[in-house]
Amino acid sequence: MKRQIYEELLASHKDRIYSHALYSLRDAHDAEDVTQEVFLKLWDRYESIDPEKVGGWLTRVTHNLCIDHSRRRKAQRNNFGHPDHEAVDTLVAVRGGLGDPEQNLLLSQRQAALLDALETLTPETRSVMIMHYFxxxxLHEIGSALDKSVSALKVQIHRARKSLRLVLTNVAETPPQAQRGTG
Amino acid sequence: MNDCTLYELQLMDLAAGELTEPDLGAVRKHLQQCADCSAELAREIQMRELLGGLPAAACPEAVTNRLQSALPLGADRTGNGRSSWWPAGLGLVAAALLAVLLIPGWMNRTVAPESDLAQSEIHEFTDAEISQARRDVIATLALAADILERSREETVADVFGARLPRIINGSLRSPLSDAQGTTDNLKTAPTGGNG
Known part of the structure; x- marks a missing residue:
């Protein structure tokens, strides 16, 4: 494989892969590990990947690695504490100077509450939600990458949204000051 | 409720603007009559706004750097890139640089009689020996640069060949080596006239 092609793929997909891992795992170190692992796998297996399907391949590998990392982290959590949410929380909280600061604060708080709630979902569903909404x-793109039907994905997302119903209702109705410290 | 089950799965398409007639008309009509599905649609829209509005994260440069340094320097290697020899090559270069840093100080010292080396003869290096040592240091640095450059295209055997033993056992050999075996740990290959 030409290194140049690899570097072009790295440049064009790295932020997408890292963001997917970061919001799925909500831990910057784990997200870095996953991103690194994804692109090392790409280097190793590039010859066997259809060039037109590299994007989907990257998505599937990221999805699978996020699930693996989540399970591993869950197993380790009893011994080594909780994932480091700081990087994600900071990213969500710090926004550009555009717009009303109060609205930005409210949006950040709602997003943080929703990210907290997403952690109650299975790693697989959480990753699908990140792909679809973020x-x-x-759905047909996700289905193609994960080898799942659109209807199966619809049901999966629908159930997830239902399980998050209470959180979504709360974040929609609660004023920003009252939400401080949520999570 | 059965009606709702049918329509709920279409709310995602509606929120995404992907629902077309005749389904679009049917869902709209149902929403006018069903508060539960209207609330569900509101949650779907809210989910899109909240998750879709998350800021994109830039992959840290450190990750890119680690990835690039983990790959072989050769441009078009096929197969498993991580099995490349280049980390070993860099290790050897690092060893050469370490030798460059240590040997001048070591050669300039005077061995104290009460030291572990007391049994050996005290050796003062001549100016010529020190100059030779400096030339060897420069040659070693040039070799290191050459190794790095050639590592972009060639294998360990191509780059090092028989040169490494000659350099280590020959040019860098110290006059004290026979007496003390100080450089024994540098003799990595049996070829090349060991003393």
């Missing part, structure tokens, strides 16, 4: 991937 990365704006169409």
């Amino acid at each position: 990365q704006d991937m169409k």
Whole structure:
């Protein structure tokens, strides 16, 4: 494989892969590990990947690695404490200077509360939610990457949204000051 | 409720603007009559706004750097890149640089009689020996640069060949080595006239 092609793929996909891992795992170190592992796998297996499907391949590998890391982290949590949410929380809290600061604060707090709630989902569903809502991937794109049907994905997301119903209702109704310290 | 089950799965498409007629009309009509599905649609829209509005994260430069340094320097290697020889090559270069740093100080010292080396003869290096040592240091640095450069294209055997034993056992050999075996740990290959 040409190194140049690899570096182009790295440059064009690294932020997407890192963001997917960061919001799925909510831990910057784990996200870095996953990103690194994804691209090392890409280097190792590039010859066997259809060039037109590299994006989907990267998505699937990221998804699978996020699940693996989540399970591993859950197993380790009893011994080594909790994941480091600081990087994600800071990223969500610190926004550009555009817009009303109070609205930005409210949005950040709602997002943080929703990210907390997403941790109650299975790693697999959480990753799918990130792909669909954050990365704006169409269901058929996710289905193609994960080898799942669109209807199965719809049901999965629908159930997840239902399980988050209470959180979504709360974050919609609670004023920003009262939400401080949520999570 | 059965009606709701049918429509709920279409709310995602509706929120994404991907629902087309005749389904679009049917869902809208149902929403006018069903508060539960209207609330569900509101949650779907809220989910899109909250998760879709998360800031994108930039992959840290350190990750990119680690990835690039983990790959072989050769441009078009196939197969398992991580099995490349280059980390070993860098290790050898580092060893050479370490030798460059240590040997001048070691050669300039005077061995104290009460030291562990008391049994050996005290050896003062001549100016010529020190100059030779300096030339060897420069040659070693040049070799290190050459190794790094050639590592982009060649294998360990191509780069090092028989040169490494000659350099280590020959040019860098100290006059004290026979008496003390001080450089024994540098003799990594049997070829090349060991003393």
